[in-house]
Amino acid sequence: MTSPARLAMAAVLAVGTSVTLAAGPVTAEVPSQPLRDHASARDFLIGTAVATGPLAGEPSYRDTLNREFNAVTAENAMKWDATEPSPGQFTFTAADQITASAQANGQTVHGHTLVWHSQTPGWVQGLDATAMRDAMGNHIGTVVGRYAGRIATWDVVNEVFDDNGGMRSSFWYQRLGESYVADAFRYARAADPSAKLCINDYNVEGINSKSTALYNLVSRLRGQGVPIDCVGIQGHLAIQYGFPNDLRQNIQRFADLGVDVRITELDVRMQLPADAGKLATQSTYYRNVIDACLAVARCTGLTVWGFTDRYSWVPDTFPGQGAALPYTENYQAKPAYQALHDALAG
Ligand code: G3I
Numbered sequence: 101m102t103s104p105a106r107l108a109m110a111a112v113l114a115v116g117t118s119v120t121l122a123a124g125p126v127t128a129e130v131p132s133q134p135l136r137d138h139a140s141a142r143d144f145l146i147g148t149a150v151a152t153g154p155l156a157g158e159p160s161y162r163d164t165l166n167r168e169f170n171a172v173t174a175e176n177a178m179k180w181d182a183t184e185p186s187p188g189q190f191t192f193t194a195a196d197q198i199t200a201s202a203q204a205n206g207q208t209v210h211g212h213t214l215v216w217h218s219q220t221p222g223w224v225q226g227l228d229a230t231a232m233r234d235a236m237g238n239h240i241g242t243v244v245g246r247y248a249g250r251i252a253t254w255d256v257v258n259e260v261f262d263d264n265g266g267m268r269s270s271f272w273y274q275r276l277g278e279s280y281v282a283d284a285f286r287y288a289r290a291a292d293p294s295a296k297l298c299i300n301d302y303n304v305e306g307i308n309s310k311s312t313a314l315y316n317l318v319s320r321l322r323g324q325g326v327p328i329d330c331v332g333i334q335g336h337l338a339i340q341y342g343f344p345n346d347l348r349q350n351i352q353r354f355a356d357l358g359v360d361v362r363i364t365e366l367d368v369r370m371q372l373p374a375d376a377g378k379l380a381t382q383s384t385y386y387r388n389v390i391d392a393c394l395a396v397a398r399c400t401g402l403t404v405w406g407f408t409d410r411y412s413w414v415p416d417t418f419p420g421q422g423a424a425l426p427y428t429e430n431y432q433a434k435p436a437y438q439a440l441h442d443a444l445a446g
Contacts, residue, residue: 135437136170138444144394145208145401146444147171149365151411152194155201160431162201164407171208173364173403174198175413178211179219184239187223192246199250210364210403211247213255213300214240215284217270225271232275237287244291255300255332255364256288257281263303265313281317282326289327300332300364306344307353319357332364335389336405338421339370339381348392355398363393365405367424368436369414374423383435386426390443402440 139146150172154161165172176182177194184190202209215236224235244254260281262268272280281299288297299318304311314331322328331354337343344350351361368385370378393399406412410429415422426437 133445135168135441135444138441140170142394142444144444145171145362145403146440147173147208147210147401147403148407149173149175149212149403149405150177150198150201151175151406152177152197154411155197161408161411164427164431166201166205166207168407169207171210171401171403172198172202173210173212175212175406176219178243179213179216180224180239181219181221183243185221187235188238190242190246195247199247203250208253209247209251210362210401211244211251211254211295212364213258214243214288215256215272215280216258217268217272218259220271227275229275232272233280233283236272236280236284240284240287241291244288244295248292249294251292251295253296253298253330253362254288254292256284256297256328258300259302260299260317261301261304261310261313263310265309282321282324285321285326285328296329296360297327298330298332298360298362298364299328300334302334302336302365304333305335305337305347305350307346307350311350315353315357318354318359322357322359328359330360330362330400332362334405335363335366337366337368337385337389339368339378339385343385343388347389348395351392351396351399355396359398361393361396361399363389363399363402366402367405367412367414369418369421369424372420372422379423379435382423383439386436387439387443390440394443 135146146169148165148169150165174195177198182194183192199209224232227235260268267273267278285297301314304314318328318331354361366389368382370382390402393402404425406425408427408429408431409423409425412422412424414424426434426440428434
């Protein structure tokens with residue numbers, strides 16, 4: 101392990117040990133009772149995104165995953181490019197791997213994601229309006245139908261807004277207009293009436309023009325009888341940009357619409373190299389997010405977008421940034437882990 105995150109090793113915590121952080125007099129004890137035990141005791145889902153490669157090939161990854169988490173989301177395996185790469189040709193090998201592992205380990209599965217502008221094959225993007233709507237209906241019907249009764253919640257549509265709160269000018273929107281959102285939810289409800297159906301987005305943690313656009317859309321569509329049951333707030337945060345202090349208030353206003361809320365993709369990145377001070381700040385972000393969720397009865401779960409810095413999308417997308425997850429690259433618990441633990445145990 102040679103990445104800069106390695107340099108932060110002195111500041112990390114081993115489960116069951118007491119370590120003094122390098123930058124200051126902070127001593128932290130990581131209890132040995134896993135996150136999922138505390139979460140289950142309060143009927144809460146503590147989840148993580150799962151990547152199929154290490155799930156299949158890496159015992160430390162599997163052990164940590166199954167010890168700590170009572171919910172999983174496929175990081176990539178259920179996206180359209182993975183499940184229907186060619187028209188009508190479905191491949192579920194990777195998705196099945198995740199659902200089978202979850203079932204064997206008593207984990208709830210969150211489905212991610214049915215309709216998105218990214219990771220959708222070119223053949224879909226080139227269709228005319230009628231064919232695109234048909235393809236969407238067939239895709240949702242087939243994927244949701246396959247896992248009916250086994251996948252508890254679905255991100256039916258993902259990231260439909262631009263950052264100013266307008267509808268994202270995706271190929272979906274360009275061809276079908278806003279109606280594709282309502283249609284997607286109706287197709288999903290028909291395919292599995294028992295699944296809870298969510299709309300999911302990023303940069304909607306605080307109260308801002310984008311989260312207000314999401315709020316208004318959910319309110320309006322539910323008023324029209326569109327089956328939207330939950331809102332996913334992704335939670336891709338960075339310590340250099342500050343914490344959205346109105347997160348709890350934002351979660352509450354969605355809950356007041358009558359929908360469940362979930363933190364769906366939490367990670368807290370930083371400029372590398374990490375150090376004890378940054379990791380301590382990061383841990384306060386994790387604590388603040390989970391506290392905000394636990395404070396609202398309809399906030400039913402929190403999922404981290406991967407659990408080990410060994411496998412995170414962040415360094416690929418934001419060069420020079422990383423160390424965003426609760427475990428180091430070597431599966432050592434970080435202060436962020438303890439923050440989640442303390443909140444769940446408290
Ligand atoms: O599978 C191919 C592999 O065959 C190829 O050799 C390799 C070469 O780059 O790429 C592999 O695909 C990558 C895929 O992850 C699987 O590892 C893609 O390039 C890469 O772009 C893709 O990144 C994913 C990203 O979504 C795509 O937009 C990340 O892993 C995943 O963490 C990220 O997750 C998204 C959520 O779904 C939605 N919200 C934001 C979040 C972070 O971007």
